[in-house]
Amino acid sequence: MNKNTGIYIHIPFCRRKCNYCDFYVITNKTLISRVTQNIINEIRLASENYSNITFKTIYIGGGTPSIIPFKELEKIIDSLHKYLDISEIDEFTIEVNPEDICEDKDLIRNYAESGINRISLGIQSLNNSDLKFLSREHDRRQALKSIEKCKKYYNNISTDIIYSLPTQNDRSITYSVKKMVELKIPHISAYTLTYEPETIIYKKLIQKKLSMKPDSKAAKQYFLISDFLIECGYQHYEVSNYSIPGYQSKHNLNYWDNGEYIGFGPSAHSHFGGKRWNNHKNTARYNIELQENKSPYENFHTLSKTERETEYIMLKLRSGGIDTEEYCVEFRKDFENHYKSYIKVLTENSYARYEKGRFRLTLKGYSIADEIILNFTSKIY
Numbered sequence: 001m002n003k004n005t006g007i008y009i010h011i012p013f014c015r016r017k018c019n020y021c022d023f024y025v026i027t028n029k030t031l032i033s034r035v036t037q038n039i040i041n042e043i044r045l046a047s048e049n050y051s052n053i054t055f056k057t058i059y060i061g062g063g064t065p066s067i068i069p070f071k072e073l074e075k076i077i078d079s080l081h082k083y084l085d086i087s088e089i090d091e092f093t094i095e096v097n098p099e100d101i102c103e104d105k106d107l108i109r110n111y112a113e114s115g116i117n118r119i120s121l122g123i124q125s126l127n128n129s130d131l132k133f134l135s136r137e138h139d140r141r142q143a144l145k146s147i148e149k150c151k152k153y154y155n156n157i158s159t160d161i162i163y164s165l166p167t168q169n170d171r172s173i174t175y176s177v178k179k180m181v182e183l184k185i186p187h188i189s190a191y192t193l194t195y196e197p198e199t200i201i202y203k204k205l206i207q208k209k210l211s212m213k214p215d216s217k218a219a220k221q222y223f224l225i226s227d228f229l230i231e232c233g234y235q236h237y238e239v240s241n242y243s244i245p246g247y248q249s250k251h252n253l254n255y256w257d258n259g260e261y262i263g264f265g266p267s268a269h270s271h272f273g274g275k276r277w278n279n280h281k282n283t284a285r286y287n288i289e290l291q292e293n294k295s296p297y298e299n300f301h302t303l304s305k306t307e308r309e310t311e312y313i314m315l316k317l318r319s320g321g322i323d324t325e326e327y328c329v330e331f332r333k334d335f336e337n338h339y340k341s342y343i344k345v346l347t348e349n350s351y352a353r354y355e356k357g358r359f360r361l362t363l364k365g366y367s368i369a370d371e372i373i374l375n376f377t378s379k380i381y
């Protein structure tokens, strides 16, 4: 296993909950300073467990981290310096939303001056009809303005886009992606719209108030985006992620490499020392535990061999592929032999190939990655 350890901080606040979102978010901004203080308490409390770790990446995500006043964020960053060894951080990302960047003229400069060296901008689309469908707070004008503002201080910018929306056709999705390439955004994450239970769009789907794009159309848009970005010089380094060389997300690569990371904040997940856990997905409970100087963990458990193998296959197949020698050392099993017949089906039908000792999915394979992963993991024993 690689030894780059990352820090993830979850800021759970959003202006309102978007109709497709199933992340843990809250909208009561009066709780911001209390949660900030408890994230600091959590970092202090955990620090003795990680005194011999030199962290390599930091990722502040959410929710919407850009919603909290910079002075609150600064307190969290100061506590990281005080309690953890972040002297060798080579990537420090914050997720931001366009409306916050447009409304606060100093925010991006403050981020740049505080050591944050990468911005992940939640653009989602450059078409107003898509943004309205997604119930986002920003419009196309704010999206473009926020990119311009970020570019004054940052080269290392990532934007998210969502495809397969009922409001999109091939032309409109191509427009958004082309514009981001024209604006020289070095990293693009493209996600298909998913209808998660508990979301508003899922309820509308059930009530037949909207209809989902058929899989074939969603797959066509996936190929359209991938082919275009690859043609423009982007590397397709994970199912949903593309970057020009040198701009891959180091923090996320560590996740996909099954690496270790520590999460702070309500609902944040951690993976360290063969164990996984998450913090309470309830801010009131999170605050109470920390005010009593207790760790706010739930679901703390040691991964079994089967769980480790499942995670390994899932993460590696979604990104750079399975190193068959590493697999053999980790799980004492010959990958090629154990999955022989399924590997044959996948390679003969161009869903996968061997490349420099790695078994990896092709673009065709990426487009049905979940199904392929399920087939592999159902054969673990």
Ligand code: SF4
Pocket (backbone or CB within 6 Å): 013, 014, 015, 016, 017, 018, 021, 022, 023, 025, 062, 063, 064, 097, 122
């Ligand atoms: S801004 Fe992002 S995290 Fe917040 S509700 Fe919308 S999709 Fe979810």
